[in-house]
Amino acid sequence: MRTFVSAAQLHPQIARWRREGQRVGFVPTMGNLHAGHHSLLAIAREHADIVVASVFVNPTQFGPNEDFARYPRTPAEDAAGLAAHGCDALFLPAVEDLYPYGAARSVKISVPDLPEVLEGAIRPGHFDGVATVVAKLFNLVQPQVAVFGQKDYQQLLVIRRLVRDLGYPIEVVGAPIVREANGLAMSSRNQYLDADQRARAGAIHASLQRMRAALLRGDPVAKAEAAARTDLEAAGLVPDYAVVRRAEDLGELAGERGDRVALIAARMGNTRLIDNLLIDA
Ligand code: PAJ
Numbered sequence: 001m002r003t004f005v006s007a008a009q010l011h012p013q014i015a016r017w018r019r020e021g022q023r024v025g026f027v028p029t030m031g032n033l034h035a036g037h038h039s040l041l042a043i044a045r046e047h048a049d050i051v052v053a054s055v056f057v058n059p060t061q062f063g064p065n066e067d068f069a070r071y072p073r074t075p076a077e078d079a080a081g082l083a084a085h086g087c088d089a090l091f092l093p094a095v096e097d098l099y100p101y102g103a104a105r106s107v108k109i110s111v112p113d114l115p116e117v118l119e120g121a122i123r124p125g126h127f128d129g130v131a132t133v134v135a136k137l138f139n140l141v142q143p144q145v146a147v148f149g150q151k152d153y154q155q156l157l158v159i160r161r162l163v164r165d166l167g168y169p170i171e172v173v174g175a176p177i178v179r180e181a182n183g184l185a186m187s188s189r190n191q192y193l194d195a196d197q198r199a200r201a202g203a204i205h206a207s208l209q210r211m212r213a214a215l216l217r218g219d220p221v222a223k224a225e226a227a228a229r230t231d232l233e234a235a236g237l238v239p240d241y242a243v244v245r246r247a248e249d250l251g252e253l254a255g256e257r258g259d260r261v262a263l264i265a266a267r268m269g270n271t272r273l274i275d276n277l278l279i280d281a
Helices: 007-019 035-047 075-084 118-122 126-141 150-166 188-192 195-200 203-216 221-234
Strands: 002-004 024-029 050-055 089-091 145-149 171-175 238-246 260-268 271-278
Touching: 002 007, 007 089, 007 126, 024 035, 024 126, 035 050, 035 075, 035 145, 035 171, 050 075, 050 126, 075 089, 118 126, 118 150, 118 238, 118 260, 126 150, 145 150, 150 171, 150 260, 150 271, 188 271, 203 221, 203 238, 203 260, 203 271, 221 238, 221 260
Parallel strands: 002 089, 024 050, 024 145, 050 089, 145 171
Antiparallel strands: 238 260, 260 271
């Protein structure tokens, strides 16, 4: 695996891959990589000749009271894990590559509608920060394919909309959620949890599965959502939301047919965890 520590270093290599007709698959991350991230590399490999991953903890997607400063940074482990899981090139952009005028004075990309609900409503500005940095990374890496986890379901929808609306010639591939043995979705934030909290956080996935089962047997949405909140609270979690929405755009269900998704955000101590499950897939 080759490592590129700036856009200037990466660019000649990208030009070479283009000339050779190699298809570039891209996996953007914020590092502190786990098996969930590694699974994206294998999926990128199925769609591309060259697999590029980036690690950049993006300041503009963190709120003022969020964990930007203490977000876990593990560069040596990340590089070793990427190399071991079939990554060809690691891009470690410099802050000046992504924010030449400084993060606070960046051009902003704002995707409408989706950022107003759920994660977007609770984390104002978060999806603008994600859309902005992903657009910039797409411009620097120029991939033909980009892989994003379904773990961050709303983010995946934001990226799909960004790509379509700005006309990026990039295929966006959604990847299944990789989980711990107890069902807890893998996340860099899980390491903020102690062993007992980690065990109890398995209730998130269990609640999602119960919501799914309830909906598939025809229970009303409100009943399934209320039961999920009760389950979460019983495990010591504080739910921000436990809802069922249209899978396509996270709109509220109005009795229509079509794919649905159950989504949960819940806090365990100071740690905020998110997860989701497609109902009809
Ligand atoms: P990060 O949280 O590091 O996640 C990088 C990618 O890994 C995302 O596409 C995320 O959905 C995926 N991922 C995380 N946990 C996963 C799991 N358990 N199973 C499958 N995929 C998983 O998401 C971001 O970084 C940032 O917002 C980013 C897109 C890089 C922009 O800064």
